[in-house]
Amino acid sequence: IWITPGKIKSQPITCTTLCEHENWAPERDALAADDSYSYFYSEDEIHITVLSIVSCNVDYVASPDDLQHFRDVTRACIGETGRFDLPFSGLTLSAGGVLAQGFDSSGALDRLRQRLRTALQESSGATVDQRYVIKTAHSTLMRFRKPVDHGEELVAFVKDRRDTDF
Secondary structure, eight states: OEEETTEETTEEOOEEOGGGSTTHHHHHHHHHHTOSSEEEOOTTTOOEEOOOSSOSOTTOOOOHHHHHHHHHHHHHHHHHHOOEEOOEEEEEEOSSEEEEEEOOTTSHHHHHHHHHHHHHHHHHOOOOOSSOOOOOEEEEEEEESSOOSOHHHHHHHHHHTTTOBO
């Protein structure tokens, strides 16, 4: 389950997201100017992972009924959550790319996650967070396709933007 600008898996919700802020596109464009070997997320691909229902289980195949059930539970939980803002401030590096840091200052994202965990467990016995419990909020801006040739420049770029509000 992930939140994209104004949608959750094609279902409208009201959540302010990174793409709606005017500072995000210039930062993405500045990153892309010197890097043709990485993948840069477009506005319609930027998302925040809310919860991993099935965590990397190659043996699991969701049936159409399972998918509908997950959608129904998700809609109900989102309806109970209401509008919330998730501010983004600063860039950070991971082994896989560059991320914008989200801060769940109101606790709404955490409450939504907990509501989903409980509802899925109670309604279907689904266990989530099998590999790890998601606690952070971030949006990936770019993914590395290969080792970075200009690592020092990228580190400096990100460091200069540790406090940029999005």
